[in-house]
Amino acid sequence: MQVISFKNTGLFKRGMWLSAAALIAFVVFPAALDGTLLENPIPHMVAVGALITCWVIFFWKTQIHRVADEVVDCGDHLRVRRGRVEEDILFSKISAVEMSTHVGIHRITVRLRELSRFGAKIEFLPQASLWSNPGGVRRVASGLAERASQATGARSSGGNSMSRLCRRASLRRRLWCRHVCSIRDAKAGLKSVAVEQRVTGQSLRVRFAAQTAPVDWEIAFTTRAAASRAL
Numbered sequence: 001m002q003v004i005s006f007k008n009t010g011l012f013k014r015g016m017w018l019s020a021a022a023l024i025a026f027v028v029f030p031a032a033l034d035g036t037l038l039e040n041p042i043p044h045m046v047a048v049g050a051l052i053t054c055w056v057i058f059f060w061k062t063q064i065h066r067v068a069d070e071v072v073d074c075g076d077h078l079r080v081r082r083g084r085v086e087e088d089i090l091f092s093k094i095s096a097v098e099m100s101t102h103v104g105i106h107r108i109t110v111r112l113r114e115l116s117r118f119g120a121k122i123e124f125l126p127q128a129s130l131w132s133n134p135g136g137v138r139r140v141a142s143g144l145a146e147r148a149s150q151a152t153g154a155r156s157s158g159g160n161s162m163s164r165l166c167r168r169a170s171l172r173r174r175l176w177c178r179h180v181c182s183i184r185d186a187k188a189g190l191k192s193v194a195v196e197q198r199v200t201g202q203s204l205r206v207r208f209a210a211q212t213a214p215v216d217w218e219i220a221f222t223t224r225a226a227a228s229r230a231l
Helices: 009-034 040-064 134-186 224-230
Strands: 071-075 077-082 087-092 094-102 107-114 119-124 192-200 203-210 217-221
Touching: 009 040, 071 119, 077 119, 087 107, 094 134, 107 134
Parallel strands: none
Antiparallel strands: 071 077, 077 087, 094 107, 107 119, 192 203, 203 217
16 A cells, blocks of 8 residues: 555645634734724725635635545555545546646546545645656556556456356346246146256256156256257
């Protein structure tokens, strides 16, 4: 397992919020201490409003609150944590991975095929050593995208193989049912009735209850040809 996100993302996010609060306090507290805030509050309120507006625009553009606190590469999945929420994201559920830049901050965006606890996409900051290296961030994103593509292809091929197996099993059962009907019709002269059939691996056993014969009898076969020879 390897942490591929910035290890101090949580501290970085808290630092952004504390910086905003510190700037607002820097404007308000001196005016409150010398009494000018009460005597002429309008200029100070205008300054505070301008600061708040700037920070709101900044947070809206960067969406820093949506950035994951930690992303760990666990081989076949990514373990994502934001606050107390944690979820494992399989590579087969990833549709795309790309690098994006907001206000000069590089980040990696992971888009999902289905909704997770974090929404339809997951964003995280790359490691600090890559902050000034956009090419390195792109290589990390392309590596994740390639692994997601391989996982999706393997899942698709596995699903196709399973579908083929299911179709073959269904066809085999239909053939066996047809063999049972043929055997029952062929033995109609003995007034025998097929009362039980058991499937064991690749073989089929059919038991008949004979109304005229002293004992019941059973036929076992594995292929259609074997059933024809039994008739």
